[in-house]
Amino acid sequence: MRASKLYAPTLREVPAEAEIPSHQLMLRAGFIRKAAGGVYTYLPLAWRTLRKIEQIIREEMDAAGGQEIAMPIMQPSELWKESGRWEVFGEEMFKLKDRHGREFCLGPTHEEIITDLVRNEVRSYKQLPLLLYQIQNKYRDEIRPRFGLMRGREFIMKDLYSFDKDEAGLDISYKKMYDAYTKIFSRCGLVFRPVEADSGAIGGSNTHEFTALAQTGESEIAVCTKCDYAANVEKAESTVLYPEDETELPLEKKATPNTKTIETVIEYLQLPIEKSIKAVAFQDEKDKLICVFVRGDHEVNEVKVQNAVGAISLRMADKEAILAAGGVPGFMSPIGLRKGTVVIVDATVMEMKNACCGANEVDMHYINANPKRDFGEVLVKDVRLMQKGDACPHCGAPVQITRGIEIGQVFKLGIKYSSALRATFLDENGREKPLIMGCYGIGVSRTMAAAIEQYHDENGIIWPRAIAPYEVALVPVNAKNEAQMKLAEKIYAGLQQAGIEVLLDDRKERAGVKFKDADLIGYPVRVTIGPKAVEEDKIEVKVRKTGELVYFTEENYEEGIKALLAKL
C-alpha cells in the first residue's frame, strides 16, 4: 500500500471527547470515526487490524472443533419471550417493530437463536458435541457509551455456543475454549489473566473472564500475590474477618449531632473505623427495599447483593421507601426496622463486637452493638467487595487489586436455555434430555482497543506484530529525490515479495511529518531510505517498541527485517 492512496486521516490535536489512550490514538491515527454515541466507522487501518484478530480467532476456533456460521442480527421477539429474557434485558436491548408491527431486537447475544436453531435438528447424542460460532456485530444500548471501542453500542464479537450430552462433555468443551482463548490472546500479544467472574444476566454457574491488564480498564480484579488465583472483585469471595475477642457491653443509644456519614460519626465518637457499621439501601426492579450493612471501611458489592436476593436490577433506594420501612436515611440501623424488611448483613459484620451503627432516628447512633445478640433475624451473606490485603480464598496470602479490560468470557450455561426452549436429544439409553450448553465470547473490537491500552507511548501506538495493520513502514526521506524513490520502490517490491506487509510512505511531505505519522500509527518496524541508504548502502531500520536502530544493506535487509519482526 502507498500512503499517498491510504485513507487514514490523522489529527494533530487530541480530540476533547476521548478520555483514554486507545480512544484518543484511534481517532488521531485515523483508525476510527464516530457516527453516533457508541457507534463507529472502522477506517482501513482499523479494519486490517480487526481482520487479523478475527483470523486468529477463526483459526483457533476451527482448531478446537468450532464451525463458523452467521446468525441474524435482527431477532424475533418470540424466542426471547420463550426464554423469559425479553423483559430482563430491559432498556439495554435495542427493540424495533417491522411494518406489520412484529417485534424484533438487535441481538445483544445469541443464546435464544442458536438454541432454536439446533432444537429441531439435533436429535441424538451421536451428533454431540457440537460447537458453532460466529463473528458479528452485537448491540447494547449502554446508558453511557464511552471510551471509544471499549463500551460501544454497536461492537464486534465472536460468540461460540457448545452443546454436549452431559456435564463431563461440557467440562471438555469449556476447557477447549479456555485453552483456545489463552492461545488467541497470546497470539495477539496481549498481557492478560483469566479471572473467576460473576455470570451476570446471561446466567449460568461457572465462568471466567479473560482480562487484559490495564490501568484504564473498567474491571477491578483481585490477584493473589502468591498463588494463581485471580477473580473479578464482583465475584471474589471475601473471607470473614474476625476481630479480637471482647466482652459484650450493653447496647446504648447516643446522641450524635450532624453525623450523617461514617467519617463524621467515628470522629464524633472517637472510634476506629473498623468498629463502625455502614448502611446502604437499594430497591430492586419491583421496588422492593433491600437494606445492606457492611463494616465502615468496606464497600458493598452490588453484584453479590443482587445474587443474594435474586434481583434483576438494583438502584439506590428512595428516601420514601426507607422511611416507610421505619428507617431514617443517614442513620439506618438493622435494629428497629419494620418487620418483613429485607436486611442483609455482611458476614464480617456479624462477627463484630461492641460496634457502632445507626439508630433509625435523626442524629442518633447505637454503640456497643453486638450483631449476633442485637440484630435479630437477618440474612447473613458475603456482600462486600474484596479489598487490597484481603486473604486469598485459595491460599490465604494477601491479594492485590488491579484493573483490567474484559476481552473474553467463557460460561457454563448448563440447561438454562435448552430447558426453557425445550432443546432436547436422546441419550445412549433413548431417554430425552436437555442439551448441556456453554457460551464463549470475545470482544473483537474491544481486543483491538485493549492492545492499544497496553502498547502505546507518548508518540502513538506500538502494535504487536501479529495484529499490526502493516508490519513495516518504508519511508523515503525525500519523495522528490529520484535515487531515494528508486531504492524505496525496489525495497518495497522486495519486502512484498518476501511476504511482508509494507506501507510505502510516498507522500511528498517533510521527513519529520512522515516519521511522526509512522510512530503515531505504530507500525512495528520503520525502514528509512535517506542519503545514507543511497550513498553508503546503509539502510536504517527502527524498531518502534524499543527505539533500537539497526542497519542493513541491500544484500541482507530482507533477512534482517524478517528476524526483527519474528521477535515482535
Next chain:
Amino acid sequence: MRASKLYAPTLREVPAEAEIPSHQLMLRAGFIRKAAGGVYTYLPLAWRTLRKIEQIIREEMDAAGGQEIAMPIMQPSELWKESGRWEVFGEEMFKLKDRHGREFCLGPTHEEIITDLVRNEVRSYKQLPLLLYQIQNKYRDEIRPRFGLMRGREFIMKDLYSFDKDEAGLDISYKKMYDAYTKIFSRCGLVFRPVEADSGAIGGSNTHEFTALAQTGESEIAVCTKCDYAANVEKAESTVLYPEDETELPLEKKATPNTKTIETVIEYLQLPIEKSIKAVAFQDEKDKLICVFVRGDHEVNEVKVQNAVGAISLRMADKEAILAAGGVPGFMSPIGLRKGTVVIVDATVMEMKNACCGANEVDMHYINANPKRDFGEVLVKDVRLMQKGDACPHCGAPVQITRGIEIGQVFKLGIKYSSALRATFLDENGREKPLIMGCYGIGVSRTMAAAIEQYHDENGIIWPRAIAPYEVALVPVNAKNEAQMKLAEKIYAGLQQAGIEVLLDDRKERAGVKFKDADLIGYPVRVTIGPKAVEEDKIEVKVRKTGELVYFTEENYEEGIKALLAKL
C-alpha cells in the same frame, strides 16, 4: 472436514414455503435456516460459499483501488433528514429509537454515512479519487420477503462508494467498477449480462444492473437479438410505432354495452387490438391522480410513469379519485377529463389514427379518435413496457424478453449526496466544489442464490468450483470396512496436502445415502472409495456437472483431480 462432524442437517422433503430451486435446495441441503420472514441463519456450508464470494469480491475491489472499511449498521436519523431520505424510504426502512428517544435506522444503504465520513476529511483534489467499500448486512423491510435469499429483509451486500473531482474521473471509477464486476461474476462462474437500468430511489442518472440470467428471476430484461444492447424493461426505451397512414374520420361516440375491458370492447366493435387505447389510473404519494393511456396491446411501465411525473411512489387510483376528475372507471378517456388532471399519453398512442377509446360515460366509447387532433393538451411520454419483437433502440433489430436476477448494480450519483450534505473539496484552482460520487453494490447472499438458480438439477446443487463449500466429496462406500477407510484417510490427507478442499464422508450410512447427499449439496467432484479402489487400484471420480466418471490410481489421482477441478 469430516461429514460426521459437519453441521449440515439435510431434509428429505421439499419445504412447502420454498417456491424456487435455490430456496428449496438451500433448505434441503442444510445451507440455511429461517429465523423470521426474510431473515436467515447461514449454516457452515453456506458460510463457506459466502466467504469465498466475499473473498473474490474483496480481491477485485482491492485490485481496482478500493479500500475496505466497515460503517455502522445502526445509523442516526439526522444524516437521513439532511439528505431528505428519512421520509422517502418510508416503510421499507427499519427504524428504531434508543433509550434516550433518539431515532436510528438499520442501514438499507450507506450514501449518507459515507458522505458524512469524508466531508470533514477530504479537502483537496489531491486526495481524489477515493474508493471505499465494505461487505456487510443490509436491511430492507420488504412487504413480502420471499424466495429465500433472493428478497430477504436482512441480507449481505458489498457496497463501494467512489469520490472524484470531476465527471471524467467518475467515468473512470465507473468503468473500473464495471470491469471489476465483470471479473467477479465471471470468477464466480455465473452467466450474466450488464443491463441498462433505472436508478430508482437511490437517485443518479447513469446505471447498469448486473443480471444473472434465470427464469426464476424477478427482473425482466430486453436483450437485442443482434447487438449487445440489454436493458431492464423498466428502463428500456420503447421506440415509437407508426401505423399506416389513414384519412382521419370524424370522432364518434358509440354505445358499447358491457365493455369494461379492452378485450370486450374490441370484440364488440370488431376492431384489431392495435386500434384500441387502454387507460390506467394511478395516485402518487400525495394522492394526486395520474391518468395514463397506452395502446391496447401494450403494458404501462410504472417506473417510467413515476419518473415522468417525479413521483416517489404510485398506487392504483381509487374509484372516487377517478370520478372526481370526471372519469368513469372502465371507460376512461383523455377527452373530457376535468381541467388540471394529469394525463400522460404514450408516444405510440399519439401517432394512432381512428382509434377507439373510452368516453368517460358508462358503456360508451369513442371511435375514430385521432389523438393529435382530439386529445388537447396532454403529456406525451414513452410510458410503455418494451415487448418481445420491439425494435432495439441501438440497432433496430427485434429484442427478446428474458428474465434475470439482479446481483449487482453500478450507479453514477453525481453530486446528489455531496451537495445535500455539503461534501466539498478544493480543486486545482482553489475553488470549492462538491465531490462527484458513484456507488456500486453487489448482493452477496443473492449471488449465492443466483448461482444455484443457474446450476442445479433434479438431484441438487451443482456448484461452480470457485464458490463450492468444498471442492471434493470423498466417499468410502462402507465406513465400517477397514481397508476402505484406511485408503480413504490416505487420500483425504493427500488431497488436503495438495491444497484441495475435501470433505470426507466418514458417516456410517449406506452408500446410497452418502451419494445422494453429495449430489444434493453439490460438491463439484465426488471420489468413491469402494472395493474396486481397494482391490484394483481403480479410484472412481465423478464430475457432478456432467455425470462423467473417470478412474485414477493411487499414483495419479492427485494430478487427475486437480486437472478436473481446473475445468470446473
